[in-house]
Amino acid sequence: MKALGLGVVGSGVIAIQAIFEHMQLGDLSGRVYLEAVCDPVPGRAQAAAEKYNIKKYFQSLDEMLEDPDVDIVSLCSPISLHYSQGLQAIRAGKSVHFNKTMALTTAEATELIEEAAKRDVKLVASPGMMLWPTNRKIRKAILQNELGKVTWAMAGVEGVMFYHLNEETRKAGGIVPAWYYKQPSGGPQYDSTAYALHSMTGVLGPAKRVSCFSGQIMKSFQFGEQAIESEVDDNIMMMLDFGNSVFGIIYSALKGEPFNGFTPAVYGTEGSALNGKIKDAPMFGQPHEMFLFPNITPEHLKLAQPHVFADVMQLVDAVREDKPTVVSAEHARHVIEIIEAGWESARTGKAVGLTTTFQTTSLEELA
Numbered sequence: 001m002k003a004l005g006l007g008v009v010g011s012g013v014i015a016i017q018a019i020f021e022h023m024q025l026g027d028l029s030g031r032v033y034l035e036a037v038c039d040p041v042p043g044r045a046q047a048a049a050e051k052y053n054i055k056k057y058f059q060s061l062d063e064m065l066e067d068p069d070v071d072i073v074s075l076c077s078p079i080s081l082h083y084s085q086g087l088q089a090i091r092a093g094k095s096v097h098f099n100k101t102m103a104l105t106t107a108e109a110t111e112l113i114e115e116a117a118k119r120d121v122k123l124v125a126s127p128g129m130m131l132w133p134t135n136r137k138i139r140k141a142i143l144q145n146e147l148g149k150v151t152w153a154m155a156g157v158e159g160v161m162f163y164h165l166n167e168e169t170r171k172a173g174g175i176v177p178a179w180y181y182k183q184p185s186g187g188p189q190y191d192s193t194a195y196a197l198h199s200m201t202g203v204l205g206p207a208k209r210v211s212c213f214s215g216q217i218m219k220s221f222q223f224g225e226q227a228i229e230s231e232v233d234d235n236i237m238m239m240l241d242f243g244n245s246v247f248g249i250i251y252s253a254l255k256g257e258p259f260n261g262f263t264p265a266v267y268g269t270e271g272s273a274l275n276g277k278i279k280d281a282p283m284f285g286q287p288h289e290m291f292l293f294p295n296i297t298p299e300h301l302k303l304a305q306p307h308v309f310a311d312v313m314q315l316v317d318a319v320r321e322d323k324p325t326v327v328s329a330e331h332a333r334h335v336i337e338i339i340e341a342g343w344e345s346a347r348t349g350k351a352v353g354l355t356t357t358f359q360t361t362s363l364e365e366l367a
Contacts, residue, residue, distance in 0.1 A: 005035030007070035011048035015076035018308035079185035095122040109333035128327030129198035148270025155196040155264035156251030187232030209241040212342035330358035
């Protein structure tokens, strides 16, 4: 099959770090190439095209989707646009990679999934946390009963309200992250906490219920000389009920010391998976082994965001070879439902049941 033409929506930090810079390595040119970029800010798409050797540039998504040489699309735009832009791309017959999250609501995610099925196009939705070797090893240990009966788990993020303010690429280009501090899609849940949610549900399986406390501590943040007024909650704690008396804690803390981060610490009656070890045995011989994602060579690991580029390549493999992927839209929808249910729980003070599910990674797939 011919190499696929990739069209990238947006030319900001995530597009630069997760796609443009990785594509310059040239190791995947026989499978995918940069066909086009679009960005509504005048001059930005052209500048990106010239710098990163992208064949075409557009100011509107409509124009890019009309290009017959654009086979697949990656959405590197603000989260609040993912649903509408994804739907537009699907209806244009393009397979789509969504950066997290693929939508803001469960209903939107369901519509994207159903529309893609009607038009026989592929969807891949970041973050693909079950591509991460650490999560795969923990999942395998659980399925092989190495930890006994799982009792509880914990994962989360801290300090994420400051992360985008300090990205070097963003500071160098003066790319203000104002979107991160505005409703409806700002704050940690749809952005950083999605990693921890994908990891925990990928390792333990779909959750059944959610209980949540949520609040706002800081009202403004500083990016260079510019003050950004914040509209979003920045300190959030969730409890997930996985059934059979198995519980998970997901934290999005304004400040604190990271506790195992995106990868869940998992505790069982016969041992734990914690800090790179399963029952005190190291998971890896060398630290770099925990970042050996599919399609990612050591050269890619020297660049930022190799895990996101690995997700993009999952779409390439799905379209070219009809390969199934664990970076599924159904898993992303389940995480979105958890986030939605968390907001409802925080508002009402009640636990909220979940209805969506997804195909978990089997022992055979982990071999």
